Amino acid sequence: MHELSLMESALRIATEHAGSAGATRILxxxxxxxxxxxxVPEALQFAFDVLREGTAAAGAELHIQHEPVRARxxxxxxxxxxxxxxxxxxxxxxxxxxxxLSGREMDLVSMEVETP
Ligand SMILES: [Zn+2]
Incomplete structure (x- = not known):
């Protein structure tokens, strides 16, 4: 299940961003x-639920945007x-x-954070 490792790196990027922005919580x-x-979106959600525990994203919501394949x-x-x-x-x-041209990627698009 490669969703776990994908989500691990997405969460690491998110928590790094939050940290450098001085945020205490990721919303x-x-x-x-x-x-x-x-x-698989369900697997991604599962990975998120497991991996967010104990991080700044513990109470965060996950939004998934589906990108179509673009080709020539x-x-x-x-x-x-x-x-x-x-x-x-x-x-x-x-x-x-x-x-x-595109459709193979998984990117962190945006995040909401709470700053003290
Ligand atoms: Zn053709």
Whole structure:
């Protein structure tokens, strides 16, 4: 379950940010999860619930933004299409494409903190 290690590093980044901002508590954390990242949102939430204990994020909420896959196809190189699924097929020529522009990432997008 690689969600645990992903969440571990996301939480580490979040607590570092909170620390350098002088915040005592993290209220919420927003992550962006690409459709091809292989991350299961339920597993991510579970990892968050486990790992936040004992950190500044102990009472924080987790928000997950789902990012569609953005890709290009050789039949129309100037056009970018989006798909929400994990199979990337060109809507014009129905060919599978490997020219994936985004959708594999998991990023920390934003967070809310409380400062004393
Ligand atoms: Zn095409």
């Amino acid at each position: 919420s954390v927003t992550l962006r999860v690409g459709a091809l990242s292989g991350v 196809c050789g039949c129309s190189p100037g056009d970018v299409f989006e798909t929400a699924g994990s199979v990337c097929v060109c809507p014009r020529c129905s060919a599978p494409t490997a020219d994936i």
